[in-house]
Amino acid sequence: MVTSASPATDSVAPAAGEAAAPFEQGLDRLSPNRNLAPITARLDALGRLEVGGVALGDLAQTYGTPLYVLDEETLRATCRAYRQALAAHYPGDALALYASKANSSLAITALVASEGLGLDAVSAGELLTALQGGMPAERIVFHGNNKSAEELQLAIDRGVTVVLDNWNDIELLSDLAAGRARPVRVLVRFTPGIECHTHEYIRTGHLDSKFGFDPDQLESVLQHLAGCAWARVDGLHAHIGSQIFELEPHRDLAAVMAEALLLARSLGHPCGDLNVGGGLGIRYVGSDDPPSIQEWVRVVAGAVAEACNQRQLVLPRLLCEPGRSLVATAGLTLYSVGSRKEIPGLRTYLSVDGGMSDNPRPITYQSLYTAVLADRPLAEATEVVTVAGKHCESGDVLLRDIRLPAASPGDVLAVFATGAYNAAMASNYNRIPRPAAVFVHDGVADVVQRRERPEDLLRYDVLPHRLLPVT
Ligand SMILES: Cc1ncc(COP(=O)(O)O)c(C=O)c1O
Numbered sequence: 001m002v003t004s005a006s007p008a009t010d011s012v013a014p015a016a017g018e019a020a021a022p023f024e025q026g027l028d029r030l031s032p033n034r035n036l037a038p039i040t041a042r043l044d045a046l047g048r049l050e051v052g053g054v055a056l057g058d059l060a061q062t063y064g065t066p067l068y069v070l071d072e073e074t075l076r077a078t079c080r081a082y083r084q085a086l087a088a089h090y091p092g093d094a095l096a097l098y099a100s101k102a103n104s105s106l107a108i109t110a111l112v113a114s115e116g117l118g119l120d121a122v123s124a125g126e127l128l129t130a131l132q133g134g135m136p137a138e139r140i141v142f143h144g145n146n147k148s149a150e151e152l153q154l155a156i157d158r159g160v161t162v163v164l165d166n167w168n169d170i171e172l173l174s175d176l177a178a179g180r181a182r183p184v185r186v187l188v189r190f191t192p193g194i195e196c197h198t199h200e201y202i203r204t205g206h207l208d209s210k211f212g213f214d215p216d217q218l219e220s221v222l223q224h225l226a227g228c229a230w231a232r233v234d235g236l237h238a239h240i241g242s243q244i245f246e247l248e249p250h251r252d253l254a255a256v257m258a259e260a261l262l263l264a265r266s267l268g269h270p271c272g273d274l275n276v277g278g279g280l281g282i283r284y285v286g287s288d289d290p291p292s293i294q295e296w297v298r299v300v301a302g303a304v305a306e307a308c309n310q311r312q313l314v315l316p317r318l319l320c321e322p323g324r325s326l327v328a329t330a331g332l333t334l335y336s337v338g339s340r341k342e343i344p345g346l347r348t349y350l351s352v353d354g355g356m357s358d359n360p361r362p363i364t365y366q367s368l369y370t371a372v373l374a375d376r377p378l379a380e381a382t383e384v385v386t387v388a389g390k391h392c393e394s395g396d397v398l399l400r401d402i403r404l405p406a407a408s409p410g411d412v413l414a415v416f417a418t419g420a421y422n423a424a425m426a427s428n429y430n431r432i433p434r435p436a437a438v439f440v441h442d443g444v445a446d447v448v449q450r451r452e453r454p455e456d457l458l459r460y461d462v463l464p465h466r467l468l469p470v471t
C-alpha cells in the first residue's frame with residue numbers, strides 16, 4: 001500500500017481465531033473507514049461471506065468473475081459521515097464534493113447526489129456521467145490541468161463551476177465566455193507547497209506539481225481576473241495528494257489557503273468558497289491506521305475556521321473533495337481461482353481471471369490488498385501464495401505472498417477495498433473485457449455496469465478496405 005511501510009506479508013488472510021469476532025459480529029464494521037470490509041460484511045448460515053445481504057459466492061455464480069461489488073449501505077454511510085462531520089465541526093456552510101475520478105458511474109452519482117453531496121469531475125466523460133446521473137450542475141466543480149475547449153464549453157453551457165488550473169484555462173474560457181449574460185463561476189487552484197507522505201505519483205501539493213498555479217503567480221492571476229468581466233472568482237482550491245494518513249499537512253494547508261483567501265478578497269474577489277481537496281487515506285491492510293472521516297473533518301474544519309478567524313475573514317463555505325475515503329471500502333472484487341504453479345523452495349503462484357486490467361494499483365504503486373476466500377473466509381490459512389493476474393506481464397501480481405487456505409480452481413477470491421481507483425483505472429490490456437459492477441443492498445443485487453464482451457472491444461476498430469483479406 002502506498003503510504004504504509006508495512007511488509008507485503010501484512011496482506012494476510014485472517015486466521016481462524018483472530019477474524020471470527022469481527023466477521024460474526026460485524027460491530028467494528030459499523031464504523032466505516034476503520035475497517036477493510038464493507039459495514040454489511042457478515043457470515044451467512046453456511047459460513048460464507050456475504051455483503052449487502054448477498055453471499056459473494058452467489059454473486060460470482062450469477063454474474064461471473066471478475067466482478068466489482070459495491071455495498072450501497074457503506075457508500076451511504078461514508079457520505080453521511082462527511083455530511084454530519086462537516087455540520088458538527090464547521091461553524092459555516094460546508095459541502096463535500098465526491099471526487100468522481102475514484103469511481104465514476106451513473107449509479108454512484110445518483111446515490112451520492114441523493115445523499116446531498118456535490119461532485120468533482122475532471123473530464124467530459126466524468127462530467128456527462130455526473131449530469132446524467134442526476135447531480136445538479138450547481139453542485140459540480142470541473143477540474144483538469146489540460147482542459148479542452150470542448151470540455152470547457154460543456155461545463156459553462158451546463159452551469160458547472162470551473163476550477164482554473166493555468167493560464168491556458170483563462171485564455172480558453174475568456175474566448176468561450178465572452179458575450180455571455182452572466183459571468184462564469186470559477187475557483188482558482190494553486191499549488192500550496194506542502195509535502196506529505198504518500199506515493200510520489202499521487203502527491204499534488206508540492207511545488208513540483210503539474211496541477212494549479214504556482215503560489216508565486218497567484219497574486220498576478222487574481223489581479224488579472226479582477227479585470228475579467230466574464231469571470232466571477234468564487235473561491236480558491238488546493239489539494240495536497242491522496243492516500244494520506246497524516247493530519248498535519250491538512251492543518252498547514254488551511255493556513256496557506258486562508259492567507260490566499262485574504263489576498264483574493266483584498267483584490268475584490270467575492271471568494272465565498274474554500275476548497276481544500278481530498279486525500280484522506282483508507283485501510284488496505286491490517287497495519288494501515290488512517291484517521292476516521294470524523295477525525296479528518298474535525299481537524300480540517302477546525303483548522304480552516306481558526307485560520308480564517310485569526311485573519312478576521314468572514315468564514316467561507318468549506319468544500320472538500322473526498323474520493324477514495326467515500327468509495328474504496330464499499331467495494332470488493334471477486335475473482336475465480338484458476339491455475340496454480342508451484343516453484344519448490346521459491347513461490348506458489350495462484351492465478352485468477354483478472355489482474356492489472358481491473359486493478360492496476362499494485363503494478364502502478366506497489367499497493368497492498370487483503371483477500372479471503374469468499375465461501376470460507378474463516379478457514380485456516382495454511383499456505384503462502386502469490387495471487388497473479390492473467391496478463392502477459394510478470395509484474396501482473398495482485399497480492400504477493402499472502403496467507404490463504406488451500407484454494408482450488410473455481411474457488412472465489414474476494415479482494416477488499418477495491419471501490420476506488422480500480423474500475424476507474426481499468427483498461428483492456430491484452431484485450432480483456434472490463435468486469436461488470438453490481439450494487440448490493442438488503443439481499444438484492446443490481447448490475448450497475450454491464451460486463452464487456454470480447455466483441456465489444458472490436459467496436460472502434462476499423463479495417464481499411466485495402467487490408468481486407470483477399471478471398
Ligand atoms: C483535485 C483533486 N480532488 C480530489 C481528489 C481525491 O482524492 P482522494 O481520492 O485521495 O480523496 C484528487 C485526487 O487525488 C484530486 O486530484
Ligand SMILES: N[C@@H](CCCC[NH3+])C(=O)O
Pocket residue numbers: 101202242243361365420421425
Ligand atoms: N489513482 C491513485 C489516486 C490518484 C488520485 C487522483 N488525483 C490511486 O489509486 O491511489
